[in-house]
Amino acid sequence: MDIVRTWVLAPLLVVLGVCVLGPQSARAQELPSGPISLAGGRVVLGADMSVSMSTETDKAADPTHAGWFNYTDYEHSTMRMARIGVTADVRIADRMSFLTELRSENGDAPRPYALFVRVKPLKNRPFDIQAGRIPPAFGAFSRRRYADGNPLIGYPLAYQYLTSLRPDAIPTDTDELLRMRARGWRPSYRIGAQTVATGMPLVTAFRWDTGVQARVGPERLMASVALTNGTISDPRTKDTNGGKQVAGRVQWQPAIGLTLGGSAARGRYLADSVLAALSLVAGRERSTQRAFGADAEYSRDHWLVRAEAVWDQWDVPTLPSSMRASSFFAEGTYKIRPGLFAAARIDTLRFNRVTTPTQTRTWDAAITRLETGLGFYVQRNLVVKGTYQYNRRDGGLVRKRSLAAVQLHFWL
């Protein structure tokens, strides 16, 4: 970590120190097991720290870098990551709160993962409005509570794996797109930005979008709709194309323990700079991302089972047909005995076929992932996880990769 990062990270660590030691130090020798309450309960601070290590090799030492199977749009591996997050809930008034989460990964400068105001305009009605950098309306996984909502260490492919499409650059033709198959960690195209950047996942779990969101309905039948600057693949604080994304979700609990959800999103994902380079401002309708999602969760006794499917479609102005991708994962968790649990997830990501004069193949490499693991609660808010992950991909320099990982995770 360089000195600049150290200085930037320092405030986050100070806040964390206040969380862990501040109000408790007088009574000494105690670690908080829950969030810190200040100002008579009007300010509540929480924290979340995790360290993950894996057998994945370091990118500097290995150009193939384990195939980049677990990299995020912040160019960090989910299997080799140190994360610190501090959350705050500031109650401005009875029905108005300010919420934020500052997060630092691998010593990077803290980023505001969440930063929004939540208003409940009607006292006795289940209706909320949130504005700012808000939680996603689309899908289920990205809104799971903290890292303890993930029974494994890796993320589902739909929410993490980088496709070869970029929001700021596009290929001139299908051949150029196919040359970037399985290179989502660093795709480059002739039209648009020439800077080094990663591709987009189907839905990102590592950034939240900026906009306004409304939710209505009790927990048993809830609907939410959001209007945001970016898209589910590329959330943005600043709008780059003058187009907004509309995303919505309906969630139904037909019985306690069973939750069914459906999501949809539509918005322009390509930056104006790309369209300007093409002189295709009139063709903005060909720069849309559409997505649908379906999810289910069932839990009972010591079991928790979840499944989620995502369908994505991107229009690329230079290509004759839309690029489509679909993903499905199912995961299960079983508590073997108090404090000890086992978990597994099977995960696939598929792409549609495109045709050039010389070949017909999927526009990105299909991938299948299996991850299994065990977790042990050292105490209620301190868990150790160990997982084994197997990846198989239909393209790229690395076609198969197995790796083992461990994670220590503490929260309050």
Added chain:
Amino acid sequence: MTKLPLIPYPLPLAGAAVVLTSAMLLAQAPNQGTGIIRGHVEVRRTAPQAERRPAVNELGMPGMREPIDFRRSVVYLESAPSAAFADAEPLRAKMDQRNETFVPHVLAITVGTTVDFPNSDQTYHNVFSLRGPKPFDLGRYAAGRSRSVRFDRPGIVRVFCEIHSHMSAFILVFSHRYFAVTGADGRYQISRVPPGRYTLVAWNEGSVRESRQIVMSDDQSAVEADFSVR
């Protein structure tokens, strides 16, 4: 808000203290007594309510919860007459889950008692305890249902809900019957205490706070003992 001491395995240690001290029998003590120990426990510290973790991920605002009464303390004899260990009979007790709160927050029982954990909320709960004399995990069960745990060893049991991290409670399991949970006004009464010399302890929220020596003489019907817990 509940706190965990930094020392390793604080609850097993505290539990062991209860076990060991309960086993320190007073030899030749009479089988039954008529004495009463009573008094008042003043809780002078202010324990903040356990807050929910800031819910940046969630849509909407959470509902109301029942406030926890942290003034409830448990007063018990650290050493007890031998007869106390013979008259125990299986009992049942209840710790409800209501408005995302364990009710009562502190429960004191004797060894062999079965505690029912009914779910009175319209959502899942998952009661568990990782340490102490009886680690258990009841799994997820819905409103209107109840699951039970029998506590066969003395000690302090820390109870949590896996789904709602702000829910916590204590169960103190004694191998004798000479204990009392204070009322809302802080008053307590331990009945049928035989004559003898005892160590009386007032416990509040997680650790032994204060103890004192008392003597119940043959001609005495009641002993007053007040505590101030900081």
